[in-house]
Amino acid sequence: MDYQFKEIEQKWQRHWAENQTFKASEDKNxxxxxxxxxFPYPSGAGLHVGHPLGYIASDVFSRYKRLKGFNVLHPxxxxxxxxxxxxYAIQTGQHPALTTETNINTYRGQLDKIGFSFDWSREVRxxxxxxxxxxxxxxxxxxxxxxxxxxxxxxxxTTLIEKFNAAGSxxxxxxxxxxxxxxxxxxxxxxxxxxxxxxxxKYRLTxxxxxxxxxxxxxxxxxxxxxxxxxxxxxxxxxxxxxxxxQWSMRITAYAERLLQGLDTIDWPEPVxxxxxxxxxxxxxxxxxxxxxxxxxxxxxxxxxxxxxxxxTTRVDTIFGVSxxxxxxxHELVPLLTTEEQREAVAQYVAxxxxxxxxxxxxxxxxxxxxxxxTYVVNPVNGERVQLWIADYVLAGYGTGAVMGVxxxxxxxxxxxxxxxxxxxxxxxxxxxxxxQADATKEGTYVNSGFINGMGYAEAVATLNGWLEENGAGKxxxxxxxxxxxxxxxxxxxxxxxxxxKNGLPYLIQEEELPLLLPEIxxxxxxxxxxxxxxxxxxxxxxxxxxxxxxxxxxxxxSSWYWYRYMDAHNKHEFASKEAVAYWKDVDLYIGGAExxxxxLLYSRFWNKFLKDLGYVQEEEPxxxxxxxGMIQGRSxxxxxxxxxxxxxxxxxxxxxxxxxxxxxxxxxxxxxxxNEVLNIEQFKRFRPEFADAEFVLENGKYIxxxxxxxxxxxxxxxxxxxxxxxxxxxxxxxxxxxFLGPLEQSKPWNTNGIEGVFKFLRKFWKLxxxxxxxxxxxxxxxxxAELKALxxxxxxxxxxxxxxxxxxxxxxxxxxxxxxxxLKCKNRQVLEDLVIxxxxxxxxxxxxxxxxxxxxxGSLSYASYPVFHPEYxxxxxxxxxxxxxxxxxxxxxxxxxxxxxxxxxxxxANEDVQRYLDGKTPKKVIVVxxxxxxxxx
Numbered sequence: 001m002d003y004q005f006k007e008i009e010q011k012w013q014r015h016w017a018e019n020q021t022f023k024a025s026e027d028k029n030x031x032x033x034x035x036x037x038x039f040p041y042p043s044g045a046g047l048h049v050g051h052p053l054g055y056i057a058s059d060v061f062s063r064y065k066r067l068k069g070f071n072v073l074h075p076x077x078x079x080x081x082x083x084x085x086x087x088y089a090i091q092t093g094q095h096p097a098l099t100t101e102t103n104i105n106t107y108r109g110q111l112d113k114i115g116f117s118f119d120w121s122r123e124v125r126x127x128x129x130x131x132x133x134x135x136x137x138x139x140x141x142x143x144x145x146x147x148x149x150x151x152x153x154x155x156x157x158t159t160l161i162e163k164f165n166a167a168g169s170x171x172x173x174x175x176x177x178x179x180x181x182x183x184x185x186x187x188x189x190x191x192x193x194x195x196x197x198x199x200x201x202k203y204r205l206t207x208x209x210x211x212x213x214x215x216x217x218x219x220x221x222x223x224x225x226x227x228x229x230x231x232x233x234x235x236x237x238x239x240x241x242x243x244x245x246x247q248w249s250m251r252i253t254a255y256a257e258r259l260l261q262g263l264d265t266i267d268w269p270e271p272v273x274x275x276x277x278x279x280x281x282x283x284x285x286x287x288x289x290x291x292x293x294x295x296x297x298x299x300x301x302x303x304x305x306x307x308x309x310x311x312x313t314t315r316v317d318t319i320f321g322v323s324x325x326x327x328x329x330x331h332e333l334v335p336l337l338t339t340e341e342q343r344e345a346v347a348q349y350v351a352x353x354x355x356x357x358x359x360x361x362x363x364x365x366x367x368x369x370x371x372x373x374x375t376y377v378v379n380p381v382n383g384e385r386v387q388l389w390i391a392d393y394v395l396a397g398y399g400t401g402a403v404m405g406v407x408x409x410x411x412x413x414x415x416x417x418x419x420x421x422x423x424x425x426x427x428x429x430x431x432x433x434x435x436x437q438a439d440a441t442k443e444g445t446y447v448n449s450g451f452i453n454g455m456g457y458a459e460a461v462a463t464l465n466g467w468l469e470e471n472g473a474g475k476x477x478x479x480x481x482x483x484x485x486x487x488x489x490x491x492x493x494x495x496x497x498x499x500x501x502k503n504g505l506p507y508l509i510q511e512e513e514l515p516l517l518l519p520e521i522x523x524x525x526x527x528x529x530x531x532x533x534x535x536x537x538x539x540x541x542x543x544x545x546x547x548x549x550x551x552x553x554x555x556x557x558x559s560s561w562y563w564y565r566y567m568d569a570h571n572k573h574e575f576a577s578k579e580a581v582a583y584w585k586d587v588d589l590y591i592g593g594a595e596x597x598x599x600x601l602l603y604s605r606f607w608n609k610f611l612k613d614l615g616y617v618q619e620e621e622p623x624x625x626x627x628x629x630g631m632i633q634g635r636s637x638x639x640x641x642x643x644x645x646x647x648x649x650x651x652x653x654x655x656x657x658x659x660x661x662x663x664x665x666x667x668x669x670x671x672x673x674x675x676n677e678v679l680n681i682e683q684f685k686r687f688r689p690e691f692a693d694a695e696f697v698l699e700n701g702k703y704i705x706x707x708x709x710x711x712x713x714x715x716x717x718x719x720x721x722x723x724x725x726x727x728x729x730x731x732x733x734x735x736x737x738x739x740f741l742g743p744l745e746q747s748k749p750w751n752t753n754g755i756e757g758v759f760k761f762l763r764k765f766w767k768l769x770x771x772x773x774x775x776x777x778x779x780x781x782x783x784x785x786a787e788l789k790a791l792x793x794x795x796x797x798x799x800x801x802x803x804x805x806x807x808x809x810x811x812x813x814x815x816x817x818x819x820x821x822x823x824l825k826c827k828n829r830q831v832l833e834d835l836v837i838x839x840x841x842x843x844x845x846x847x848x849x850x851x852x853x854x855x856x857x858x859g860s861l862s863y864a865s866y867p868v869f870h871p872e873y874x875x876x877x878x879x880x881x882x883x884x885x886x887x888x889x890x891x892x893x894x895x896x897x898x899x900x901x902x903x904x905x906x907x908x909x910a911n912e913d914v915q916r917y918l919d920g921k922t923p924k925k926v927i928v929v930x931x932x933x934x935x936x937x938x
Contacts, residue, residue: 001774003766005730009845013112021860022074022117026583030071034584035062036563036623038592038600039077039124042103043084047110048719049738049750050632050712054591056735057629057744057807059116061589063841064802066117067866073584074117075566077124078104079559081132083227083235086493087219089524096493096524100127110723115731115844117862122569126558131565132495133515134575135558138607140498140508141614142206147254149173154254154613160203164188175254177202177209197505205251205610208506211486212330212396214357215243220526220533221490222247224554224599228357241354242330248487248497248551252606256280256480258620259605268626269745275597281481285314286465288404288474290325290377292337293385304336309377309388312399312479315409316468317460320450321425323417324387324405325377326370328396329353337388339374346371346390353392361392368419380473381450381464387422397483485603487554492524492533494552500542506549509542516548559600560607563587563622575616586619594628601626627805630747631711632738634718637674638706639684640664654697656704669705670717672724676753679703709749720750732843733759739842740811758811762846765818765839769832769850776853783828785878786894790820791831792873798838799869807842814839823892829854834867883908884935885917893934901928908934 016022035058040051062074078100085096085103104125111118124131145154150173163172168184180202183191191199201207214223218238227233228240252259260280263273288311295307309325327334329350338346349371353361370391377386386404393412394403407417407424417424451467452460468474488497496516499506509516519537527535534540534550542548561575567584568576601623608622640659642652654662656677673683681703685692696703710716725734737758742748771777783791794817801810817835826832833854840847840861851861880892881904891913895904905926908914918938925937 001770001776003763003846005732005762005846006727008849009113009115009726009731012845012848013115015848016115016117016860017112017120019860020121021862022072022119023121024071024073024075024119026580027071028583030069032584033062033065033070033072033589034563034587035065035072035074035589036566036587036591037076038590038596039079039559039562040107041079041082041084042100042107044088044099044103044106045714045719046103046106047722048712049722049725049734050634052111052114052722052734053632053738053744054593054627054629055111055116056114056738057627057805058589058591059118060735060739060807060841061802061805062117063844063862064866066862067837067841067864069865072117073122073566074119075122075124075569076111076116076118076120077122077562077566078107078126079555079562080104080125080127081494081558082555083219083221083491083493086491086524087235089493093523097127113723113726113731114734117844122566124562124565124569126495126562127493129515129517130572132558134565135495135553135561136498136514136516137511137575138561138611139206139553139557140511142250142610143204143499143506143508145205145610145614146203147175147205147251149175152258154205154610156614157200157204160200174203175251177207194503194505197507201506205254206487207249207251208246209249209484210244211247211249212242212358213245213247213486214240215245216240222486222488224486224556225358231356231360239355240357242356242358243354244330248549249484250487250606252485252603253480253482255606255609256282256482258609259602262605262609262621266621266626267624269594269628272594272597272601272626272628275594276602279482279598279602283312283314283479283481285312285477285479286316286461286468286474287312287400287477287479288316288319288380288468289472290380290386290404292388293376293378304333306333309333309402310400310474311402311404312477313404315406316464316474317452317457318406318409319379319381319404319464320452321406321408322379322384322386322404323407323413323423323425324389326389326391326394326403326405326416327373328394328401329371329390329392330396331390331401332396334373334390337373337375342372342374346373349390349392356392358395358397361395368415370416370420372420380468380471389420391416398481399479485606487557488549488551489554490526490532490550491552492518492521494554495557496534496552497549499549500546501549502546507546518552556600556603560603561611563604564611564617581617586621587623588625590623590626591629592626627744629744630742632741633709633747633749634712634716634720635671635749635751636708636710636716636718637669637671637677637679638666638708639669639679639703640706641667651691651693652695652697653691653703655699655702656706657699658697659706666706668717671720671752674705677705677707679705712750720752725752725755729755729759730762730845732762732845736762736811736814736842739807742808744805744807761815761818762843764822765814765843766846766850768818768821768826768835769853777827778829778832778854779827780829781827783826783831784824784894785873786824786880787821787826787828787831788870788873789878790817790824790826791834791867792870793817795834795838795867796869796871796874798841799866802841810842814842824894837861837864837867840864879931881908881932881934883911883914884933885914886938887935890914890917897931901930904928904930904934908936 037055037058062072065072080100085100088099089096144157146157146160148155165185168188169182181199214228216223216233216238219233223233223240231240232238233240260282263276289308291308295304370389373388375388377388379386405413405416407414452463465476496518498509498516519540521533521536523536524533526532532550540548564576568580571577604622609620611617612620640654641664642650642654643663643665644650670687673680673687681696712719722734733755737755740758769776769778794813797813798810836847836850848861877897878894879897880894882889883891883893893908893911895907905928921938923936923938927935
């Protein structure tokens with residue numbers, strides 16, 4: 001029988017599904033291994049060939065680990081809340097749940113065709129109420145917790161209340177808001193319930209606060225930083241502005257140091273760890289307070305709540321060189337500190353800043369822009385007046401929202417000062433030699449740097465920090481660039497936040513009332529009064545009296561803990577049982593995209609540490625090893641349209657090699673109607689009907705398309721559907737070809753033209769087990785040394801490659817091994833059985849079928865044992881001599897290297913195949929090069 005891949009693959013996919021072959025359990029007799037993929041958002045477009053790359057790699061590894069005796073958990077699910085489904089609902093009126101279900105069914109069908117060893121019995125969907133019940137439950141635990149700096153962990157809010165009852169707030173060391181009250185136990189006891197709730201909200205790990213957010217009016221929602229590009233929403237390309245809104249936030253900043261230190265304990269790509277380090281942005285420096293000039297007068301009118309501005313600096317030793325202070329344009333003090341003369345200029349600049357995203361503002365280092373408020377502040381160390389400006393490179397949510405400008409010590413500050421004609425005060429930099437600093441060619445006036453003059457850097461910093469604290473003007477401080485995570489979205493298709501409001505304060509619903517379900521609404525748009533879509537729900541109130549929170553959770557909520565739900569997916573009483581968590585513990589291998597470095601991967605670590613603090617999980621870090629798969633890029637094809645003298649496109653298309661003779665424009669063409677760069681002209685005319693009557697200028701009777709490597713996308717017509725390739729070549733071919741393209745971590749272009757070679761390899765592999773009449777045929781003979789050598793080379797090679805995640809090099813080694821065994825005419829059952837096991841991780845369908853034909857009718861190859869490598873079979877005591885007759889290589893003959901040349905000649909001439917080529921003639925000469933070659937001259 002020839003290799004009937006369609007029947008074979010459908011047969012074994014049914015077998016795996018019906019027998020739940022890959023269903024995992026907590027088998028304590030085996031070591032566990034947990035392999036996880038970043039679960040997909042099920043878009044309507046389905047999968048293209050770039051999407052399964054990481055899944056195939058994780059599946060190869062999972063299957064290999066099972067063969068090595070591990071109890072493998074390899075689950076899959078769907079991150080099924082999200083903005084695309086909501087936008088489709090807005091456009092069509094169809095409930096997002098319906099489109100999401102349709103998309104999931106499409107994804108599932110495509111994934112099944114590829115033959116993954118997922119444990120589908122544990123499938124999760126973040127939009128399933130049975131799942132998001134526990135996302136809501138985790139939110140409630142965060143709301144009912146505070147971060148105790150003394151114990152360096154989160155604790156139940158009741159322990160904070162006990163401290164307030166016993167000693168008031170004086171000795172509480174917590175991560176909290178800046179404006180917490182100082183009170184005695186009696187004061188706490190005298191507070192009303194509402195006052196207590198308001199004060200506790202300043203300590204809770206999730207809380208309400210006015211925050212600056214990316215607001216998209218067209219979409220009617222807040223967007224995350226990674227959903228905004230160049231001031232526009234990635235979805236739809238709508239303008240995004242900076243806006244202050246009352247938002248739920250989470251105190252990820254409480255975990256800043258632990259998140260930073262934890263990076264040293266995990267095996268992740270260094271670029272990802274560095275991105276997180278930069279995002280966390282630990283800085284050791286000082287907090288300095290600058291008095292606002294004239295603040296006492298404004299305070300009398302109750303128009304100014306403070307009389308000073310706090311800045312954080314990592315270079316407190318440069319404070320004598322401060323020429324100006326800068327506030328973030330959205331800082332709450334800006335309207336209060338702007339003079340009438342400057343009000344219009346400041347208002348214009350604030351409006352301009354709102355059109356930029358935070359990422360743009362942080363990255364825009366070349367632009368020098370700002371506006372003077374008209375107000376001055378006073379430098380605490382020398383009493384000098386300093387102008388107060390606003391500039392968009394300062395963000396309200398980072399640090400204090402204010403920075404000091406030292407033009408002589410910072411290039412950006414120098415450019416800013418020079419642009420606006422501000423003074424540039426040269427200082428004695430304690431980090432450099434004083435004589436080097438006294439440079440008469442430098443712009444500005446050189447002044448003495450006060451009482452730190454002549455000190456070394458460490459001494460100067462210590463002296464200044466001490467002076468600031470003694471004089472009530474500041475103190476030493478560790479600062480983190482990371483800020484608390486905004487946790488609300490003004491959308492419908494997300495987890496409802498389990499909160500209601502009473503007298504304007506938030507309260508949790510009861511745990512037994514979970515899940516709080518999404519209500520039905522008439523439209524998926526904000527209300528006419530600007531409330532989020534949930535404001536449209538009729539009668540949706542708590543106890544028919546109190547308003548629910550109308551924002552929903554962000555997309556990252558459900559993905560910040562999903563690996564634990566996989567451990568115990570159907571538990572109705574806990575998010576996962578203690579027994580399941582104790583067994584699976586954490587993810588051993590996680591494969592996914594690097595684009596999630598400062599989003600999902602950071603938030604997941606935060607939630608994991610929180611759950612550990614409360615005793616629900618055992619591990620500090622969720623993912624031991626992370627691999628970022630590279631992108632499979634599209635291979636775009638182009639046709640070339642001739643442009644006339646007026647610059648208009650004609651109805652004439654020229655082949656790639658002839659375009660140099662014309663003025664042309666390149667047009668993308670669907671890659672599925674191009675074969676080896678040759679365009680199917682009739683299919684193209686159906687693809688682009690406007691060219692049905694076009695003139696095609698050909699090369700040698702063919703229209704040759706141009707080629708370019710680009711991102712794979714529908715707009716470029718370079719998307720390759722895996723379903724088409726599976727229909728034509730089979731899933732095993734697709735799996736092996738995706739691994740063969742190159743190293744997993746690197747991006748590489750897709751080229752369908754190369755898949756044929758892998759398909760031919762699998763057919764050749766199949767033929768090893770069949771005779772010339774295509775009947776299944778193996779022999780129970782004793783394997784030869786050459787056969788064992790070929791087998792054990794591939795056993796070791798594949799084992800080494802998979803363990804170091806070098807999947808591409810194994811594929812070429814399989815080809816070499818099959819060629820060697822074919823040349824050896826190997827039909828040995830022992831050798832071929834082991835070869836089937838070794839290849840099965842890559843091409844599971846064909847190997848399951850051959851395993852069955854080899855007599856293993858019960859069960860699955862998936863739980864066989866990986867062959868043991870025996871190094872002695874690779875000892876070179878034989879050599880496969882290429883034997884040539886009259887200079888043409890006819891065969892390879894394995895002979896002992898111990899043989900002398902005359903014995904080699906005798907055995908070669910005695911070989912039946914050599915005799916057939918001699919055709920009864922006597923050789924004139926036999927040339928033997930020991931360990932190299934034998935040439936017979938007739």
